[in-house]
Amino acid sequence: MKLKKMNPKVKRQERLAEQVADFITKEIESASFRPGDIFPPEAELVEMFGVSRAVIREALASLKHAGLLESRQGGRTKVADLENQKSFRLILNPATKKMNLGYLYELRVALEGEAAALAAVRGTPEQIVKIKKCLDALEQAMSDGQSGTPENLAFHKALTEASSNPHIIHFINWMHSRIEEQIQAGREVSPDRKLPPLVQQEHTAIYEAIKSGDPLKARRATITHLKNSAMKFFGIDLPSAGL
Amino acid sequence: MKLKKMNPKVKRQERLAEQVADFITKEIESASFRPGDIFPPEAELVEMFGVSRAVIREALASLKHAGLLESRQGGRTKVADLENQKSFRLILNPATKKMNLGYLYELRVALEGEAAALAAVRGTPEQIVKIKKCLDALEQAMSDGQSGTPENLAFHKALTEASSNPHIIHFINWMHSRIEEQIQAGREVSPDRKLPPLVQQEHTAIYEAIKSGDPLKARRATITHLKNSAMKFFGIDLPSAGL
DNA sequence: GGATATCTTCTTGTCATACAAGTTGCTTAT
DNA sequence: ATAAGCAACTTGTATGACAAGAAGATATCC
Numbered sequence: 004m005k006l007k008k009m010n011p012k013v014k015r016q017e018r019l020a021e022q023v024a025d026f027i028t029k030e031i032e033s034a035s036f037r038p039g040d041i042f043p044p045e046a047e048l049v050e051m052f053g054v055s056r057a058v059i060r061e062a063l064a065s066l067k068h069a070g071l072l073e074s075r076q077g078g079r080t081k082v083a084d085l086e087n088q089k090s091f092r093l094i095l096n097p098a099t100k101k102m103n104l105g106y107l108y109e110l111r112v113a114l115e116g117e118a119a120a121l122a123a124v125r126g127t128p129e130q131i132v133k134i135k136k137c138l139d140a141l142e143q144a145m146s147d148g149q150s151g152t153p154e155n156l157a158f159h160k161a162l163t164e165a166s167s168n169p170h171i172i173h174f175i176n177w178m179h180s181r182i183e184e185q186i187q188a189g190r191e192v193s194p195d196r197k198l199p200p201l202v203q204q205e206h207t208a209i210y211e212a213i214k215s216g217d218p219l220k221a222r223r224a225t226i227t228h229l230k231n232s233a234m235k236f237f238g239i240d241l242p243s244a245g246l
Numbered sequence: 247m248k249l250k251k252m253n254p255k256v257k258r259q260e261r262l263a264e265q266v267a268d269f270i271t272k273e274i275e276s277a278s279f280r281p282g283d284i285f286p287p288e289a290e291l292v293e294m295f296g297v298s299r300a301v302i303r304e305a306l307a308s309l310k311h312a313g314l315l316e317s318r319q320g321g322r323t324k325v326a327d328l329e330n331q332k333s334f335r336l337i338l339n340p341a342t343k344k345m346n347l348g349y350l351y352e353l354r355v356a357l358e359g360e361a362a363a364l365a366a367v368r369g370t371p372e373q374i375v376k377i378k379k380c381l382d383a384l385e386q387a388m389s390d391g392q393s394g395t396p397e398n399l400a401f402h403k404a405l406t407e408a409s410s411n412p413h414i415i416h417f418i419n420w421m422h423s424r425i426e427e428q429i430q431a432g433r434e435v436s437p438d439r440k441l442p443p444l445v446q447q448e449h450t451a452i453y454e455a456i457k458s459g460d461p462l463k464a465r466r467a468t469i470t471h472l473k474n475s476a477m478k479f480f481g482i483d484l485p486s487a488g489l
Numbered sequence: 490g491g492a493t494a495t496c497t498t499c500t501t502g503t504c505a506t507a508c509a510a511g512t513t514g515c516t517t518a519t
Numbered sequence: 520a521t522a523a524g525c526a527a528c529t530t531g532t533a534t535g536a537c538a539a540g541a542a543g544a545t546a547t548c549c
Contacts, residue, residue, distance in 0.1 A: 018530095018531070018532095019531080019532075020307050020531090020532095021310070021311065024311060044499080044500055044501080045500075045501070046499095046500080054532080054533090055532055055533045055534070056533085056534085057300060057303070057531090057532065057533070057534085058531085058532065058533085060300070060304060060501090060502090061303060061304055061307035061531095062307070063501095064263050064304035064305070064307050064308050065307050065308045065310075065311035065312075066311075067261075067264070067308075068264065068267060068308035068309075068311065068312065069308075069311065069312065069333060074500090074501065074502095075500095075501075075540080075541075076261075076500080076501050076502050076538095076539060076540050076541080077499085077500060077501060077502090077539065077540030077541035077542080078500075078501075078540075078541050078542080079499095079500070079501085079541085079542090080500085080501080085419075086419055086420065086422075086423045087423055088420065088423075089335065090312060090333035090334060090335045091333060091334040091335070091416075091417060091420045092332065092333045092334075093413060093416075094412065094413075094416060096412070106411045106412060106413050106414070107413060109360070109364070109411050109413075109414065110357075110411070110413050110414055110417070112360070113356050113357055113359070113360035113414070114353075114356055114357075116356075117352070117355070117356035117487065120487035120488045120489075121352070121485065121487055123487075123488070124485050124486070124487055124488075125485065168349045168352050168353070169337065169339070169349060170336060170337075170349045170350060170352075170353050171349070171352065171353055171356070173334075173336075173337060174334060174353070176328075176329055177329070177331065177334045179329075180329045180330060180331075217488070218486070218487045218488030218489075219488030219489065220488075221488070222487070222488055222489075242364065242367050242368065243367070243461070244360065244363035244364055244366075244367055244461045244465070245363045245366070245367075245460070245461030245462030245463075245464070245465055246363075246461075246462065246465075261501095261502070261503095262502080262503075263502090263503095287528080287529055287530080288529075288530070289528095289529080297503080297504090298503060298504045298505070299504085299505085300502090300503065300504070300505090301502090301503065301504085303530090303531090306530095317529090317530065317531095318511080318512080318529095318530075319509095319510060319511050319512080319529080319530045319531050320510065320511030320512035320513080320528085320529060320530060320531090321511075321512050321513080321529070321530075322512085322513090322528095322529070322530085323529085323530080
């Protein structure tokens with residue numbers, strides 16, 4: 004239960020407050036504390052972790068900001084309801100890395116499918132032109148023998164933006180980086196990530212569907228594309244879910 | 247640019263660190279600062295806001311934890327890439343309250359539709375029984391003349407849980423509370439929120455589809471239900487997006 | 490005896506100061 | 520001009536002090 008203050012072996016030493024915050028977060032997520040429980044007073048935490056009150060307060064401030072804890076001057080600090088958090092964080096079960104990635108992909112399918120459908124319904128001509136440009140750039144990059152990863156990312160980004168829904172855009176972009184993080188974390192699966200020529204067909208299908216204003220076709224093309232890449236890169240077999 | 251330290255008129259005084267953090271967050275979101283920009287040193291912020299360094303540090307700790315800022319001992323603090331944030335927060339445009347709610351509903355439609363489809367594909371018998379129980383409880387509550395709001399919530403929750411995807415479950419629940427918050431915030435639209443008898447038909451349709459294991463039907467029933475309630479309660483006309 | 494008011498103690502919120510650790514940029518010597 | 524070294528600046532941590540509010544114990548009044 005005690006934190007090490009200074010471990011010289013660790014290259015990039017994390018700030019103490021962050022260590023404490025992470026520790027407490029795990030404690031709460033592992034249900035050692037339940038929502039509504041009263042939290043130990045700061046003085047006790049100071050002893051427990053062997054750090055100054057300033058550090059404890061910075062850690063608690065972070066967790067209060069994130070919505071994990073609640074406090075009022077004079078009163079005791081309480082563990083907040085998970086529902087009431089202002090920010091959303093993935094709760095990653097370290098025991099099931101591969102499952103995590105699959106679950107994340109399911110989320111991705113739902114959102115990017117919807118984004119593509121929305122793009123087909125209300126994408127502006129400029130947005131659609133932008134998608135086309137990204138498609139061409141990707142084509143070019145691949146025929147040049149490059150990996151095409153950045154162009155691929157740009158294509159998906161342009162696609163998302165054509166949904167014109169700021170929350171969906173923001174969330175999809177956020178999720179991409181979370182997925183990337185998961186991939187980096189679970190290195191036992193090391194895909195070469197080289198885009199096979201086939202994907203370009205899938206990309207084109209998505210573009211065509213959006214351009215023709217057919218939301219269902221756009222959604223299906225996107226889902227097919229994501230299902231295929233999940234299988235190809237990670238061996239994940241996503242459920243069809245009726246589309 | 248200066249914060250008031252103590253405003254006796256405000257009932258529930260927010261902590262200074264939280265005020266500072268919110269202020270800085272808005273500054274960053276409104277693009278006054280761009281990712282990669284170096285941030286003013288703490289000493290300068292102390293002067294700027296007229297608070298102690300401890301308060302500034304707690305605010306900065308919160309923002310670093312959220313992923314908005316990055317710092318290294320000795321170096322300058324920088325504004326982090328929005329993409330790299332570990333937690334997701336809604337960026338609410340205060341100018342367009344009604345739009346926000348509509349956009350949130352689009353997100354909700356995408357996710358709950360997917361959840362319903364997944365529930366139809368892989369919902370366990372126990373999960374489906376639970377949905378039925380919630381449906382019955384809602385029926386009972388409504389025939390008793392109650393609002394049925396808590397039962398309605400329970401029904402949707404049971405539905406979501408049957409998707410068996412922890413991230414989707416967590417995110418939908420989180421979004422419900424965000425939507426509720428938005429509704430509270432924009433009080434000019436004050437719906438009476440009383441469930442009309444018609445919704446029960448829609449609920450039953452969702453349940454039947456899931457029970458029969460038909461993901462497409464479950465998805466469509468859910469989307470129809472959400473579209474109708476968005477229109478009924480808030481006058482929001484959601485796009486069809488091909489389903 | 491029970492409800493109410495007061496007071497003591499505990500806890501969180503804020504401030505001030507000091508120093509350690511590390512970075513940045515300038516100065517200086519080669 | 521380049522590189523080493525130094526000085527100033529910035530963030531990280533620790534400590535002590537006090538204010539403000541909450542919670543519980545105590546005393547008071549009916």
